[in-house]
Amino acid sequence: MTAAPQTWRAWLLHPAPASRRQAQLGGWFRAWLAFRRNSLAMTGLVIVALLVLIAIFAPVLADRNLAVQQVLEDRLQAASALHWFGTDELGRDILTRMIFGARITLVIVFLVSAIVVPIGLAIGLPAGYFGGWVDAVLMRITDIFLAFPRLVLALAFAAALGPGIENAVIAIALTAWPPYARLARAETMTRRNAEFIQAAKLLGASEFRILATQILPLCLPSVIIRLTLDMAGIILTAAGLGFLGLGAQPPAAEWGAMVSSGRQVLLDQWWVATLPGLAIFVTSLGFNLLGDGLRDVSDSRS
Amino acid sequence: MTVARRIAAPLRKIGSLLVSVGLTFLGLTCVTFVIGRVIPIDPVLAIVGDKASNETYERVRLQLGLDQPLLEQYWHYLVKVVHGEFGTSVMTAHPVLDDLLSVFPATLELATLSLVIGVVGGIPLGVYAAVNRGRWQDQLIRFMSLLGYSMPVFWLGLIGLLLFYAKLGWVAGPGRVDVGFDDMVPAVTGLMTIDSLLAGEDEVFWNVLSHLVLPSSILGYLSLAYVARMTRSFMLSQLKQEYILATLAKGLSPFRVVWIHALGNVWVQLVTVIALTFGSLLEGAVLTETVFAWPGLGLYLKNSLFAADLNAVLGGTVLVGVVYIVLNMLSDVVYTLVDPRARGQGT
Numbered sequence: 001m002t003a004a005p006q007t008w009r010a011w012l013l014h015p016a017p018a019s020r021r022q023a024q025l026g027g028w029f030r031a032w033l034a035f036r037r038n039s040l041a042m043t044g045l046v047i048v049a050l051l052v053l054i055a056i057f058a059p060v061l062a063d064r065n066l067a068v069q070q071v072l073e074d075r076l077q078a079a080s081a082l083h084w085f086g087t088d089e090l091g092r093d094i095l096t097r098m099i100f101g102a103r104i105t106l107v108i109v110f111l112v113s114a115i116v117v118p119i120g121l122a123i124g125l126p127a128g129y130f131g132g133w134v135d136a137v138l139m140r141i142t143d144i145f146l147a148f149p150r151l152v153l154a155l156a157f158a159a160a161l162g163p164g165i166e167n168a169v170i171a172i173a174l175t176a177w178p179p180y181a182r183l184a185r186a187e188t189m190t191r192r193n194a195e196f197i198q199a200a201k202l203l204g205a206s207e208f209r210i211l212a213t214q215i216l217p218l219c220l221p222s223v224i225i226r227l228t229l230d231m232a233g234i235i236l237t238a239a240g241l242g243f244l245g246l247g248a249q250p251p252a253a254e255w256g257a258m259v260s261s262g263r264q265v266l267l268d269q270w271w272v273a274t275l276p277g278l279a280i281f282v283t284s285l286g287f288n289l290l291g292d293g294l295r296d297v298s299d300s301r302s
Numbered sequence: 303m304t305v306a307r308r309i310a311a312p313l314r315k316i317g318s319l320l321v322s323v324g325l326t327f328l329g330l331t332c333v334t335f336v337i338g339r340v341i342p343i344d345p346v347l348a349i350v351g352d353k354a355s356n357e358t359y360e361r362v363r364l365q366l367g368l369d370q371p372l373l374e375q376y377w378h379y380l381v382k383v384v385h386g387e388f389g390t391s392v393m394t395a396h397p398v399l400d401d402l403l404s405v406f407p408a409t410l411e412l413a414t415l416s417l418v419i420g421v422v423g424g425i426p427l428g429v430y431a432a433v434n435r436g437r438w439q440d441q442l443i444r445f446m447s448l449l450g451y452s453m454p455v456f457w458l459g460l461i462g463l464l465l466f467y468a469k470l471g472w473v474a475g476p477g478r479v480d481v482g483f484d485d486m487v488p489a490v491t492g493l494m495t496i497d498s499l500l501a502g503e504d505e506v507f508w509n510v511l512s513h514l515v516l517p518s519s520i521l522g523y524l525s526l527a528y529v530a531r532m533t534r535s536f537m538l539s540q541l542k543q544e545y546i547l548a549t550l551a552k553g554l555s556p557f558r559v560v561w562i563h564a565l566g567n568v569w570v571q572l573v574t575v576i577a578l579t580f581g582s583l584l585e586g587a588v589l590t591e592t593v594f595a596w597p598g599l600g601l602y603l604k605n606s607l608f609a610a611d612l613n614a615v616l617g618g619t620v621l622v623g624v625v626y627i628v629l630n631m632l633s634d635v636v637y638t639l640v641d642p643r644a645r646g647q648g649t
Binding site for chain 2: 140156256285
C-alpha cells in the first residue's frame with residue numbers, strides 16, 4: 001500500500017473516468033484540492049472539525065460532574081492549574097462547562113437544519129417544478145415568512161410556549177426556512193425542462209419520483225453550502241435567545257446563558273462572561289469561513 | 303409611448319406591491335393571533351387565575367369572545383390591530399400602543415446612528431475591496447466583515463463596556479443619559495440628542511452622545527460588515543461590464559469611473575441592503591438594549607416577556623413586523639422609481 005496514494009491520486013484525477021463512481025469521486029477530489037488552497041476556508045474546517053470532536057468526546061475530555069457540581073468555596077476563582085479558565089459564580093469549572101456547551105450548540109444547529117431543509121425543499125421543489133398557481137401560492141407564503149423579524153418572532157414564540165431548547169429550535173426553524181425554499185425553487189426551475197427529466201417522464205416516472213430522485217439530489221449541493229453559511233446565524237440567534245434566558249435553561253451549560261450569568265460579575269471577574277462568548281464567536285466564525293470557502297469552490301466550478 | 307401608459311406601468315407595479323404588503327400584514331397578524339389566542343393552554347385562566355369561580359370564568363370567557371368561531375375572533379383581532387389597539391400592558395398598566403410609542407424613539411436614535419456609521423464606512427470599504435479584488439486589501443476587508451458576521455452582539459457589547467467604560471473610562475456606561483441629567487430636557491422629538499440641542503443644554507447633549515457612542519459603534523460595525531460585503535459583490539458585477547472599459551477608453555479617470563459611474567449604478571441595489579440593515583438593527587435591539595440598559599423597544603419587549611405580559615410582547619412584535627414590511631415596501635418603491643428597467647416598460 002506504500003504506492004497507493006500516488007495511484008489513488010492518478011485514478012481520481014484521470015481525465016477519462018471509466019465509471020460513474022470514478023467521475024463522481026474525481027469531481028469531489030478536485031473540489032477538495034481547490035478548497036485546500038484556501039487557507040481561510042481550511043481554518044474554518046479545522047475549527048468546525050475540532051468543535052465536533054470536542055462535542056463527541058466531551059465526557060473523555062472533562063469530568064461531567066465539574067460542569068454541574070457547585071463548590072461554593074471555589075466560586076469566581078481566576079484561572080489556575082486546576083481550573084484553566086477559572087470558575088463561575090457557583091464554583092463550577094468554566095472550561096468543563098464550555099466543553100459540554102459545544103454539545104448543546106451542535107444539537108441546536110443539527111435540529112434546526114433537520115427541520116429547515118425538508119420544509120424548504122418541500123415548498124421549493126414543487127413551486128419550481130409545477131410553476132403556475134402552485135408556484136404563486138407557495139412563493140407568496142414564503143415571502144410572508146421572509147418578511148418576519150427572526151429574533152422578535154422567536155421571542156414571541158418563547159413567550160407563548162415557555163423558554164427551553166425545543167421551543168428555541170422551533171422558533172428559529174420557523175423563521176429560517178424561506179431562503180431554502182427560494183433556493184430549491186431556483187435550482188429546480190433551471191432543470192425542469194432538461195432532457196433527462198423528459199426521459200424520466202417518458203419512462204413513466206411519477207411527478208413525485210422525478211422530484212425525489214432526479215431533481216432533489218441536484219439541489220442538495222447548493223442547499224448544503226447555504227446551510228453552512230447559515231449555521232453561524234443560527235448559532236448566534238440560539239446564543240442570543242440563551243443570553244436573554246429563553247433558550248436552554250439552567251443548569252444546562254449553554255454558552256449564551258453562561259455569558260448572561262457572568263454579566264453580574266463582569267467588572268471584577270471578566271472571564272466568567274467573556275470566555276463562553278469567545279466560544280460562540282470562534283464557532284460561528286469557523287462556520288462562516290467554511291461556508292465562504294465552499295461557496296468559492298462551487299462558484300469556480302460552475 | 304403615451305403619457306397614460308407611462309403612468310400606468312408604475313401604478314400597476316405599486317398596486318401589486320400594495321397587495322403583497324397587505325398579504326404579508328395578514329400573515330403577520332395571523333401568526334401573532336395564533337401565538338396569542340391559540341397556543342396558551344387557556345387564556346381565561348391566565349387572567350382569572352385557577353381559584354376563580356365558574357361564573358367569573360364564564361364571564362371572562364364571553365368578554366374575550368372565546369365562544370365565537372376562530373375566524374371571527376381573528377377578524378376582531380385584526381380590526382383592533384389596525385386601529386392600534388393592542389390591549390393594556392400588565393406590566394405598566396398603560397395601553398400597549400402608548401408604551402411602544404414612548405420607547406420607540408430611543409431605539410430609533412440608536413439604530414439611525416448605527417446605520418449612518420455602517421453606510422458611511424461600509425460603502426467605501428466595499429468599493430475599495432472590489433477595485434482591489436484578490437489583493438491583500440480585499441482579503442483584509444473580507445476577513446474584517448466575516449469577523450463582524452460572526453460576532454455575538456451581546457458579547458461584543460459586554461467587552462466594549464468592560465474595556466472602554468470600566469477600564470479606560472472613555473465613554474459613559476449603560477443607559478441613555480446620566481441619572482443626574484434625567485428629565486432635564488423636555489421630550490419634543492424623543493430623540494435625546496436633538497431634544498437637548500433644541501433646549502440648548504450643551505452639557506446634556508455631550509452626556510447623551512457619550513452614552514450613545516459605544517452601542518452605536520458596535521452596531522455600526524456589524525452593519526458595516528454587511529454593507530461592505532454586499533457593496534463589494536455589486537461592484538464586482540459592475541466592474542466586469544463593457545461600459546467600464548468604454549468610459550476608461552474615452553479617457554475618464556479611473557477614480558471617476560469607479561466612484562461615479564460604477565457606484566452610481568449600484569445605488570439602487572444598495573437601497574435594499576440599507577433597508578434590510580435598518581430592519582435588522584431594530585430587531586437586534588433586543589440584545590443590545592439588554593446589554594446597555596437602553597430604554598428602547600428591545601428592552602421593553604424583553605422586560606414584558608419576563609413579566610409574562612403577552613399583550614405587550616405581541617404588540618411589540620406587530621410593530622417591529624410592520625416596520626419591517628414598510629421598509630421592504632419602501633425599498634421596492636425606490637427601486638421602481640430610480641431604476642427605469644424595473645418599471646416594466648423601458649424606453
